[in-house]
Amino acid sequence: MGFIVTILAGGEGKRMRSTTPKVLHLFNYKPILTRVLDAAISLTPDKIIVVTGKYHNQIVKVLNKYMDTCGITFVEQAVALGTGNAIQCCLDHYTDDDDVLILNGDMPLVNESVIHSLVECQRSLKPCGTLVTATLENPEGYGRIVKSGELFEIVEEASCSPQEKDIKEVNAGIYLFHADILRKCVPVLSNENSKGEYYFTDVIRHAFDLNYKVNTFTIPENLNYTIRGVNTPEELLDLETLFHTVCFTEPSVTP
Template sequence: MTQKNAIVLAAGKGTRMRSEKNKVMHTLIDRPILAYPIDALKEAGADRIVVVAGYQAQSLMDAFKDVEFAIQKEQLGTGHAVMQCTVLENEPGYTLVMNGDVPCLQASTLQALYEETQKNNHSLVLLSAVLEDGAHYGRVVRNDAGQVLEIVESKDCTQDQKQIREINAGVYCFNNRDLFESLSKLTTNNAQHEYYLTDLVKILSSQGKSVQTIQCNPDEMAGINTVTELYGVSQWMIQKINQKWMDQGVQIMDPKRTVIGKDVQIGHDVEIYPGTHLMGKTIIQDWCEIYPNTWIEDATVEDHCKLHSCIVKNCTVPQNTFKENEFIKEGL
């Protein structure tokens, strides 16, 4: 069975968040931003996940004890970050590299990258998207035959290259051997004076190795650099989760004012009123009515319960319970 490795880049502070907290440790719905790419990688079948940490590395290690870590002491670019993952250097199989601040990426997209790389024995398959305006994204440069030649970062683009609409989404799946053999060829000869991971596209292509792309939904590649962007991503995620439950018959009275975490389970004939937050590993069983301004976290609400303006945490609410304006923590 082919081994699937993964590297998640999470060493930066994220200064534009205007916070002392590491960017990927900011809360998105009910967990840190970093939890989403890690969960997606696990679902996609990753055997080993290495997170590259730097700023406040210990906070990441304390929060995510089931993955491995590499430390990037100096911020010298994405290529330099991957260089720190020497624990994977002699591993077989394929290695997916992604940023830790892209929580919307779906496990199915990451799985498709693994499968395409393995199935056709590519050296590299990268995720791309087509945008009307490439903005600050790197451009995918191809030859007349459509072969991928290189990725040119936005700050290094010529005026002609800035007109290219296919952009780099920042997710890569490498043949692991090709990845680590090529890292030593990176230089800092660019506008940022950093080791660009994207330069590996040109290095591998110039060696005649197969470099391909898979296009993704642009919504999936949304990164988070500011609190405003965090809000935008949270709204997208809330809408997506709520739509899933409404498609399954859950009656959400006001989806714009209802927040449901991605691990929540909901039974049939459930009514959820505005101002409700269902978080963590919560389970709402059948025929429940969750009235306005109720917060339920890591709790099980059994059949035929009615809760109004309650806080419920880490407990089981027995069936046929009606509670209003109560804090329920370790039982009733």
């Protein structure tokens, strides 16, 4: 059984209003993507896959220094058709008995202890998949966790009803799945939604339809800031300011 980390870095990042790929913008003097990669390396996976897109060459150039130490495999997503399509592009790199951790490449504060705990949770409880959630006072912009008994689904904000928008438990964008489940569920994803994209989050519903168990792993509220991604220059500045505040108040946080 192998352990593979897949980092999604193929988004165009148009809201950054920059010719620099979103994931290569500097966060405390380091490219955002390299911070996510460092967290992945801490897990000592058998393989790390980085999904690229329009900015493939620039990303490969920046990550070149990592090639000798962790053997990155680059997978190019030819057209930006969503996170589900990004994983579709990776399926040939998985074998059925692999465990696959999926991270977003635009989360500079992704927390190593959270993903280590996620891996431990998955290995002890043995569901087909586990995703990280957080409980936020202001959940705007995040997919909501809509529960019905032991079942749940992730509803992207653009598709939420007014009642669903009031839900405070949100998808953190970190997932751990058995590869055989991905092979069964990803190819049947639909792009019939407001954005015309293939959402990876729909894998949850398909897994339940096949009677597989998927768990949630909710992070402590004091770590909610670690799931924040970067979409605009303003968000980048705001998150850097928060980061320096946290570093000052919590010396254990690494700059």
